[in-house]
Amino acid sequence: xxxxxxxxxxxxxxxxxxxxxxxxxxxxxxxxxxxxxxxxxxxxxxxxxxxxxxxxxxxxxxxxxxxxxxxxxxxxxxxxxxxxxxxxxxxxxxxxxxxxxxxxxxxxxxxxxxxxxxxxxxxxxxxxxxxxxxxxxxxxxxxxxxxxxxxxxxxxxxxxxxxxxxxxxxxxxxxxxxxxxxxxxxxxxxxxxxxxxxxxxxxxxxxxxxxxxxxxxxxxxxxxxxxxxxxxxxxxxxxxxxxxxxxxxxxxxxxxxxxxxxxxxxxxxxxxxxxxxxxxxxxxxxxxxxxxxxxxxxxxxxxxxxxxxxxxxxxxxxxxxxxxxxxxxxxxxxxxxxxxxxxxxxxxxxxxxxxxxxxxxxxxxxxxxxxxxxxxxxxxxxxxxxxxxxxxxxxxxxxxxxxxxxxxxxxxxxxxxxxxxxxxxxxxxxxxxxxxxxxxxxxxxxxxxxxxxxxxxxxxxxxxxxxxxxxxxxxxxxxxxxxxxxxxxxxxxxxxxxxxxxxxxxxxxxxxxxxxxxxxxxxxxxxxxxxxxxxxxxxxxxxxxxxxxxxxxxxxxxxxxxxxxxxxxxxxxxxxxxxxxxxxxxxxxxxxxxxxxxxxxxxxxxxxxxxxxxxxxxxxxxxxxxxxxxxxxxxxxxxxxxxxxxxxxxxxxxxxxxxxxxxxxxxxxxxxxxxxxxxxxxxxxxxxxxxxxxxxxxxxxxxxxxxxxx
Numbered sequence: 001x002x003x004x005x006x007x008x009x010x011x012x013x014x015x016x017x018x019x020x021x022x023x024x025x026x027x028x029x030x031x032x033x034x035x036x037x038x039x040x041x042x043x044x045x046x047x048x049x050x051x052x053x054x055x056x057x058x059x060x061x062x063x064x065x066x067x068x069x070x071x072x073x074x075x076x077x078x079x080x081x082x083x084x085x086x087x088x089x090x091x092x093x094x095x096x097x098x099x100x101x102x103x104x105x106x107x108x109x110x111x112x113x114x115x116x117x118x119x120x121x122x123x124x125x126x127x128x129x130x131x132x133x134x135x136x137x138x139x140x141x142x143x144x145x146x147x148x149x150x151x152x153x154x155x156x157x158x159x160x161x162x163x164x165x166x167x168x169x170x171x172x173x174x175x176x177x178x179x180x181x182x183x184x185x186x187x188x189x190x191x192x193x194x195x196x197x198x199x200x201x202x203x204x205x206x207x208x209x210x211x212x213x214x215x216x217x218x219x220x221x222x223x224x225x226x227x228x229x230x231x232x233x234x235x236x237x238x239x240x241x242x243x244x245x246x247x248x249x250x251x252x253x254x255x256x257x258x259x260x261x262x263x264x265x266x267x268x269x270x271x272x273x274x275x276x277x278x279x280x281x282x283x284x285x286x287x288x289x290x291x292x293x294x295x296x297x298x299x300x301x302x303x304x305x306x307x308x309x310x311x312x313x314x315x316x317x318x319x320x321x322x323x324x325x326x327x328x329x330x331x332x333x334x335x336x337x338x339x340x341x342x343x344x345x346x347x348x349x350x351x352x353x354x355x356x357x358x359x360x361x362x363x364x365x366x367x368x369x370x371x372x373x374x375x376x377x378x379x380x381x382x383x384x385x386x387x388x389x390x391x392x393x394x395x396x397x398x399x400x401x402x403x404x405x406x407x408x409x410x411x412x413x414x415x416x417x418x419x420x421x422x423x424x425x426x427x428x429x430x431x432x433x434x435x436x437x438x439x440x441x442x443x444x445x446x447x448x449x450x451x452x453x454x455x456x457x458x459x460x461x462x463x464x465x466x467x468x469x470x471x472x473x474x475x476x477x478x479x480x481x482x483x484x485x486x487x488x489x490x491x492x493x494x495x496x497x498x499x500x501x502x503x504x505x506x507x508x509x510x511x512x513x514x515x516x517x518x519x520x521x522x523x524x525x526x527x528x529x530x531x532x533x534x535x536x537x538x539x540x541x542x543x544x545x546x547x548x549x550x551x552x553x554x555x556x557x558x559x560x561x562x563x564x565x566x567x568x569x570x571x572x573x574x575x576x577x578x579x580x581x582x583x584x585x586x587x588x589x590x591x592x593x594x595x596x597x598x599x600x601x602x603x604x605x606x607x608x609x610x611x612x613x614x615x616x617x618x619x620x621x622x623x624x625x626x627x628x629x630x631x632x633x634x635x636x637x638x639x640x641x642x643x644x645x646x647x648x649x650x651x652x653x654x655x656x657x658x659x660x661x662x663x664x665x666x667x668x669x670x671x672x673x674x675x676x677x678x679x680x681x682x683x684x685x686x687x688x689x690x691x692x693x694x695x696x697x698x699x700x701x702x703x704x705x706x707x708x709x710x
Contacts, residue, residue: 027393027432028364030381034373034401038354041372042083042265042298043131044288044345046072046305046322048119049087050137050183050270051096051518051562052488053321057308058115059328059485061701067454068325068333072305073126077452079322079339080346084123085133085269085301087183088164089114092138092517093491093565094183096313100482100493102167103160104510106142111167112478113495118705121172131351133301135180135213135269136161137518140511141674152516153181153188158195162202169203178208180241180269183518187212187223189233196236210239213269221255227262234262243270244295246287251295259296267299273338276319278414278438281341282386285440288345289368289384293360299351302342310488312531312663314562329486330461331699340417340451344410344442347449348372348380365389366437377403380444388437396443397430403445407431410449412440418451463530466686466693471496471505473695479704490565491517492524492668492675499679500543506679507666513674520564524675527556527567527665529685537690538664539634539645540683542574546627548676549575549669554635555662558587569662570618572635572644572652573669576627582619582635582644582652584659618642618654630681638688 048054057068071078089099100113111117124130136152144154151157161179168174179199181192192211199207214220220242227234240259244251251266259266268291273283284302291297307317308325317324322339349372356379359371366388371381379402385392398404407424413436424431424443435441463486474480477496484496484507497508509524533555542550556569568587574580623646634645640660644652664685668676686693 026364027395029395029397030359030369030371031397031399032356032359032371032379032402033399034356035399036357038356038373039296039298040265041349041351041353041355042267043351044299044342045081045083045085045301046342047085047087047270047301047303048305049094049099049116050303051087051094052099052309053096053304054115054119054306054308054325055097055099055488056310056328056486057306057325058118058481058483058705059702060325060333061328061331061699062703063701064331064333064458068306068323069122069126071323071335071339071452073123073130074452075127076347076448076450079305079342080127081305081342082127082129082346082349082351083131083133083299083301084120085135086116086120088134088136088161089116090136090138090515091140091493091511092515092519093521094137094518095562096309096315097488097490098138098492099489100495100510101140102164103140104493105140105512109163111171112481112706114481115483115705117168117172118481120168120174124174129350131177132174133178133180134176135183137183139516141513141515143516152185153191155194157191158198161195162198162204165204165207166202175204176207178210178239180213181209181211183213183270184215184243185518186214189223189226189230192236193232208238209236210241210267210269211237213241213243215243215270217249221252224255224258227258238264239267240264241267241269244268244291244297245272246294247290251297256296265298266296268297269301271300271302273302274319278337278412278417279386280319281337281412281417282384282438282440284338284341285344285382285384286368286386289360289370289382292355292370293362293368298355310527310531310663312527312557313559327460329463329699331458332460333457337412337417340412341440343418344382344412344440348382348442348444348446350374363388363392365392367392367435369394373402374446377401378445379403380442380446383435383441383443385435385437385439391434391436393432393434395430395432398426405445407443407445408447408449409433410442410444413438420449464696465530465533466684466690467529468682468684468693468695470682470695471507473698474505477505479706481705485698485702486528487526488528489526490559490567491521492526494524494526494666497679499681504681506681507683508679509668509675509677511675512677519562522564522566523667523669525553525567525665525667527553527559527663529663531557531663532661533663533685534661535638535688537634537636537686537688538684539632539686540666541630541632541681542678543630544576544627544676544678546576547672548627548678549573549671550633550676550678550680551667551669552633552635553665553667554637555659556665557659557662560587569659570635570642570656571667572633573667574626574631574633574646575669576625578623578626580621580623580644580646580651581617582642582654584616584618584656586614586616618656619644619652621651623651636688
C-alpha cells in the first residue's frame with residue numbers, strides 16, 4: 001500500500017522539526033540511556049493449543065499452508081513473534097477441541113501422533129531464535145491411577161512430561177526453553193519439586209520451569225509467599241507465571257518485590273484480547289506495553305495465533321487470532337489486523353533484548369510506550385495511543401550506549417497497517433514526532449522489516465458436498481500424524497489405524513478411559529463439514545465391541561461454550577447389544593453448576609431429559625447382538641423429519657424441529673471399562689436419496705506433515 005503524499009510530507013516536516021519546535025502542543029520527552037543495565041526481555045508471542053486451535057491448518061494445500069506459517073513465524077516478514085507456547089496434547093477437550101496424546105495408556109508411546117510436533121518444527125525453522133514453551137491442559141486418564149488420588153500432579157505426570165520432551169528432542173531435534181506445571185489447574189508444591197528433579201535426571205536441566213499458570217486474581221500468586229520459606233520449591237521454580245489480563249489485571253507490587261528479591265522473572269503465560277478489527281490490534285500492543293509498565297512482566301503470549309478450526313467453534317478467530325485459516329478445502333485464509341500488532345513488536349525486538357530503564361511509561365493524553373535495546377547498540381520504541389484524546393508530540397532523547405543513526409518509523413491505524421512512514425534524522429541527540437490517537441508506532445534503528453504478503457489468495461468456497469472419506473488414500477498414517485483431513489476432534493482422539501480384519505485403513509477412537517480434561521467432558525466425538533447444511537444424509541460403517549457404542553451425528557450447530565463440549569444436534573447410535581437410539585442433544589451446561597462429581601452427572605444427562613444440557617431420546621429400536629461385525633449407520637434429515645437406518649433398513653424415525661441445519665460428525669459412547677473405542681470406515685455426507693459419490697479427492701498440494709517415517 002502506498003503512503004499518501006500529504007502524509008509523507010507531514011512526516012518529513014515532523015522529522016525536520018527540532019524538539020522545541022513541535023507543532024503547538026506540549027512535548028513529552030522519552031529519555032533513553034543504556035548505561036544502567038536493563039531487565040531481560042523474554043519475548044512476545046502466541047499460544048498454539050488450548051484446544052486444537054490449528055487442527056485445520058495441517059489440511060491446507062501448499063503453498064498456502066507455508067504462507068500462513070510464514071506470516072506468523074518468519075523473521076521480519078509478518079507477525080514474526082519471538083515466543084511460542086504449545087499445548088502438550090492430552091486426549092481431552094481443552095476449549096476448542098482435543099488433540100491426541102503421545103501416550104494414550106501407560107505402556108503406549110507414539111511420537112508420530114498429531115500436528116503439534118510439526119507446528120513446533122515449522123515455527124522454529126522460520127525463526128531459529130524463537131523460544132519454545134509448553135504445558136498440559138488435558139492429559140491421559142492413566143496418569144496418577146496407581147497412586148489412589150488419580151491426580152495429574154503426581155510422579156506419573158512428571159514422567160509423562162519428560163517422555164514428551166524426549167520425543168521432541170530425539171525425533172524432531174527440538175528442545176524447549178521452558179515448561180509449565182499445568183495450565184489453569186491449581187497448585188502443587190510437591191509436583192513442582194518432582195518435575196524439576198525428573199527434568200534434571202532426564203537430561204533437561206536447561207528447561208526452565210514456570211509455575212503455576214493460574215488466572216483468578218485473588219489467589220493466583222499466593223504460592224509466591226511460600227517461595228522464600230521453602231528452599232527446594234524456590235530452587236525448582238525458575239519463573240513466576242500466571243495469566244494476567246492486562247490492562248485490567250496487574251501483578252501486585254508485593255509479588256514484583258518478591259520476584260526481584262529472588263531474581264526470578266514474571267511471565268504472563270496467557271493474555272486475552274477478544275476484540276475484533278483494528279481496535280483488537282491496538283489492544284494487543286496496549287496489553288504488551290502495560291504488562292511491562294504495570295506488572296514487570298517480561299514475557300507475554302496471547303491466546304491464540306492461527307485460527308485453523310471450524311467457524312462453528314466458540315472462539316473461531318474473528319476476535320482472537322492473527323490469521324484465520326478456517327477454510328482449507330478452498331485454500332482461502334484471511335489476515336486480521338491483529339497480525340500487524342504482533343509485528344510492531346516482533347519485527348523490531350527479539351527475546352534476549354533488554355528493557356531500557358526509564359524508557360517506558362504512559363502518555364499524557366492516553367497511550368503508552370516501551371523501549372528495548374538489542375545486545376548491541378540498536379533500540380526500538382513501541383508506542384500505542386489507544387483511546388487517546390488528542391495527537392501528542394514525543395521527543396526521543398538518545399543517550400549513551402545507543403545507536404545515533406536515523407530512526408525508522410512504522411505506523412498502523414484503522415486505515416493502513418504496518419507502513420514505513422518516515423526516517424527521522426536526529427538533531428541535538430533527539431528525534432521528534434507527533435502520534436495520532438488510536439494508532440501504533442514502532443521507532444527503530446534496526447532495518448530489514450517488511451510487510452509480508454502473498455498475491456492471489458484463493459477465494460473462500462463451501463465445504464465439498466457430497467463428501468466421502470474412505471480413509472484408504474493416506475498410505476502410512478504416520479506421515480499425516482494419524483489424522484485425516486477435515487475431521488476436528490472435540491473430545492477423544494479419532495485416528496487413522498488398520499481395520500480390525502487388516503488390509504484396510506479405518507478411523508479409530510483411540511482413548512480408552514476418561515482423560516484429565518481441562519474442561520468438563522461429555523463423550524468422544526469429531527466433526528466435519530458445513531454448519532449451513534440442512535437436508536442431507538450422513539452415514540458410516542461402524543464396528544464395536546459388546547460393551548461399546550458408536551454413532552453418526554448431524555445438524556451439529558454448537559460444540560459447547562469453550563468450557564464444556566456438549567454439542568447441539570442429533571445422533572443415531574448403535575451399541576454392541578443391538579440397541580438403536582435416535583437422540584437430540586440440547587447443548588451446553590452452565591459451568592457455575594458444575595461441582596465435583598456432580599460435574600459428570602450434569603454433563604451426561606439421563607435419557608429423555610429435555611432441559612438444556614440433556615439428551616432426549618426421540619426413538620428406539622432393538623435389533624439383537626451387533627458387536628464384532630460391520631454395520632452401516634445412516635441418519636437422514638428432511639425438513640423436520642428424521643430417519644435412522646441400520647444396514648440399509650429404516651429402524652427409527654421421529655419428527656423434531658429443534659435444529660434445522662448443522663455439521664456432521666462421529667461419536668463414541670461410554671463403555672463399561674471406560675470409553676468406547678469403535679472403528680469407522682466409509683464416511684459419507686450426501687444428498688437425500690443421492691447416489692453414492694466417489695471418494696472426495698485431495699486437493700493438489702495437500703501434503704503430509706512428516707516426510708519420513710519415525
